[in-house]
Amino acid sequence: MGKNLTLQERRKQRTRTKLRKLANGRPRLSVFRSSKHIYAQVIDDLEGRTLASASTKDKEFKGATGTNKDAAEEVGKLVAKRASDAGVKDVVFDRGDYIYHGRVKALAEGAREGGLNF
DSSP states (O other), X not given: OOOOOOHHHHHHHHHHXXXXXXXXTOOEEXXXXXXXXXXEEEEETTTTEEEEEEETTSGGGTTOOSOHHHHXXXXXXXXXXXHHHTTOOBOEEEOTTSOSSTHHHHHHHHHHXXXXXO
């Protein structure tokens, strides 16, 4: 019997399949979004380890005010800085099953401003 996938799971599979074809050995910038926080990490799939990560739960964000989009953009800049410190310039953007809009888009733009190429 086959497994019935939700639309969200199918969208996530479709995105990851396309990323595997496009990656060419580049690490991926993966995004996770909850109702309160946003997380980003640069993952090297060949070695199976995280090279850099940032989230709104980091110490740099304690007491910071502003909108969720502003916070997502700052997370993008922070993960870009940490990735460049780890020697990563080129990544492939993994939005997962999220639509490229709102906080996800703000994070991507912040990462581009921070110096990541994708």
